[in-house]
Amino acid sequence: MIKYINKIHNRDSSTFLRNLPDDSVNLIVTSPPYADKRKRYYGSVHPKNYVEWFVPIADELHRVLKSNGSFILNIKEHPRDGERDTYVLELILELKKRGWYWIEEYCWYKKNSFPGKWPNRFRDSWERCLHFSKQKDFEMFQDAVKVPIGDWAEKRFKSLSENDFKRHVSSTNGSLGRNVSNWLDRKRVYPHNVIVLEEERYLSNGLSDEGNNVPNLIEFATVCHNKNHSAAFPIELPSWFILLLTKEDDIVLDPFIGSGTTAVAALLLNRNYIGIEKNKEFAQSARAEILELLKQKKKDAKTKQENFS
Amino acid sequence: MIKYINKIHNRDSSTFLRNLPDDSVNLIVTSPPYADKRKRYYGSVHPKNYVEWFVPIADELHRVLKSNGSFILNIKEHPRDGERDTYVLELILELKKRGWYWIEEYCWYKKNSFPGKWPNRFRDSWERCLHFSKQKDFEMFQDAVKVPIGDWAEKRFKSLSENDFKRHVSSTNGSLGRNVSNWLDRKRVYPHNVIVLEEERYLSNGLSDEGNNVPNLIEFATVCHNKNHSAAFPIELPSWFILLLTKEDDIVLDPFIGSGTTAVAALLLNRNYIGIEKNKEFAQSARAEILELLKQKKKDAKTKQENFS
DNA sequence: GTTCCGCATGAATCGATAG
DNA sequence: ACTATCGATTCATGCGGAA
Numbered sequence: 001m002i003k004y005i006n007k008i009h010n011r012d013s014s015t016f017l018r019n020l021p022d023d024s025v026n027l028i029v030t031s032p033p034y035a036d037k038r039k040r041y042y043g044s045v046h047p048k049n050y051v052e053w054f055v056p057i058a059d060e061l062h063r064v065l066k067s068n069g070s071f072i073l074n075i076k077e078h079p080r081d082g083e084r085d086t087y088v089l090e091l092i093l094e095l096k097k098r099g100w101y102w103i104e105e106y107c108w109y110k111k112n113s114f115p116g117k118w119p120n121r122f123r124d125s126w127e128r129c130l131h132f133s134k135q136k137d138f139e140m141f142q143d144a145v146k147v148p149i150g151d152w153a154e155k156r157f158k159s160l161s162e163n164d165f166k167r168h169v170s171s172t173n174g175s176l177g178r179n180v181s182n183w184l185d186r187k188r189v190y191p192h193n194v195i196v197l198e199e200e201r202y203l204s205n206g207l208s209d210e211g212n213n214v215p216n217l218i219e220f221a222t223v224c225h226n227k228n229h230s231a232a233f234p235i236e237l238p239s240w241f242i243l244l245l246t247k248e249d250d251i252v253l254d255p256f257i258g259s260g261t262t263a264v265a266a267l268l269l270n271r272n273y274i275g276i277e278k279n280k281e282f283a284q285s286a287r288a289e290i291l292e293l294l295k296q297k298k299k300d301a302k303t304k305q306e307n308f309s
Numbered sequence: 310m311i312k313y314i315n316k317i318h319n320r321d322s323s324t325f326l327r328n329l330p331d332d333s334v335n336l337i338v339t340s341p342p343y344a345d346k347r348k349r350y351y352g353s354v355h356p357k358n359y360v361e362w363f364v365p366i367a368d369e370l371h372r373v374l375k376s377n378g379s380f381i382l383n384i385k386e387h388p389r390d391g392e393r394d395t396y397v398l399e400l401i402l403e404l405k406k407r408g409w410y411w412i413e414e415y416c417w418y419k420k421n422s423f424p425g426k427w428p429n430r431f432r433d434s435w436e437r438c439l440h441f442s443k444q445k446d447f448e449m450f451q452d453a454v455k456v457p458i459g460d461w462a463e464k465r466f467k468s469l470s471e472n473d474f475k476r477h478v479s480s481t482n483g484s485l486g487r488n489v490s491n492w493l494d495r496k497r498v499y500p501h502n503v504i505v506l507e508e509e510r511y512l513s514n515g516l517s518d519e520g521n522n523v524p525n526l527i528e529f530a531t532v533c534h535n536k537n538h539s540a541a542f543p544i545e546l547p548s549w550f551i552l553l554l555t556k557e558d559d560i561v562l563d564p565f566i567g568s569g570t571t572a573v574a575a576l577l578l579n580r581n582y583i584g585i586e587k588n589k590e591f592a593q594s595a596r597a598e599i600l601e602l603l604k605q606k607k608k609d610a611k612t613k614q615e616n617f618s
Numbered sequence: 619g620t621t622c623c624g625c626a627t628g629a630a631t632c633g634a635t636a637g
Numbered sequence: 638a639c640t641a642t643c644g645a646t647t648c649a650t651g652c653g654g655a656a
Contacts, residue, residue, distance in 0.1 A: 115648040123502065635644105
């Protein structure tokens, strides 16, 4: 097993997964090629064939996942011929038949969705994050993803909305000070099943003194900050599930890792990764990015040590 | 037909709908009894039987809907035995077999979701709003639901120092007029398929001078404000779809109208309604609420007239 | 060093046109 | 009839250059 860990494998998941032993991975998180998209890199999977293409892979994933592990599938069906396609619904039903439990459907709310205007629909700004498991009692570390409390306190004054403004006018009647102090001792609560990614949350996780044993999140937040936020699969998304569903030194598998986002997230959170990527250019770029990250980590560690001595 | 309009019918939809003529309704919007919930009022529909219970009703709805009309189904499957149930997925597939087009799945993001804590899941804060139609080219009035631009407030208030902000707060101090003028010079854009309800948005719709012929929205917003926001089906939700999918004097049908929310929304937006409610107490309370609203409307109209003369 | 303005750019979708 | 390509549409975000 150890020979597969912390590597990007330039192979096809539908065959490569057979190499991995049973019950060896703590978390699978992936954003597979959507039907009929990314043709250039993956070859088209027609929506009609999507379920039958995915099912054998899902069977292998079920085999390699530890019994208390989780499988997070980020996906969203596209419109086809004016309607939403149904292959994701069919996939869920099929995976259940194959022995997966469908625990939850998280809604990833993407505020910066692609622009456009059409007569029959608005912009699509959410995707499904389907949570499957092998057992009903899987591992979940809810404290690791706590968020700063509440609606209006979430936004600083820089992002003060009109809504908040009005509430000030009517209720606090001009006494701003109290509100500011609310900020400083903000309480942290459990999130819900709508995921709205905000860097600040991660930063505050890292800076928290509540002892939620999340390592290196200051560096983590910095890296996040530098990354391209309009990316398809922003690092915050796998990070959130890695924090929620694994502990340090666990193994995270991404069978369609693309440019390596899941691996970077795992490394930054001190987890091990196994990345599989069919496309050669993607695999290479993933490896390059990971090397870069490791260099940066070493440098940071050195700097820290020098500052102490 | 006219004898059914603008009434709450204390009947069972599964039989009463047969009275309505073909192609007579512009919009159906409803939040049906969820499987195994609201037992007290509806009698339990077991999840296993949910699809077969709903399908005959859906067939009737298909018949009475105008060919360019829409059907909005607000629903969310509950967890059962640790998993999300699949009856909603199965219902979508079945309705498609019955001739409905599944145009879109809107995500209704409920920020004030029901509290609770469980070891294997977070609080459920979104529901599906499934959009079905009879044709692929249905009526849609996107301009009616435009929203203030995302970062307008942010940019605007970022430039103010804290002192400026304080002054702003104290000077306005409950005088709505100042706020209104702020609203007017906000740019407005099309929304996306995640619905986050905020009263202020509707208020701004009503005050807008962009001529989106939405009447009486000041009253509307006032009523909203007085309503209980933790209610299962807040008035903003049907209102949003009524604005999006009908024009004035159109007919809106809710086959499970409960305490009358959809009717109130329709009236406030100058649409006609047909409400069906099996439960006697709910039907009566719906009628009472509508009467109250009509009284209020008359009084407002009178006051307005006196002010002019 | 900051803040601000302008601009390019995205896992997009529809409808029309062409092969 | 079915597939492939292109143009038009739209807005949140990060970046670079300027004040």
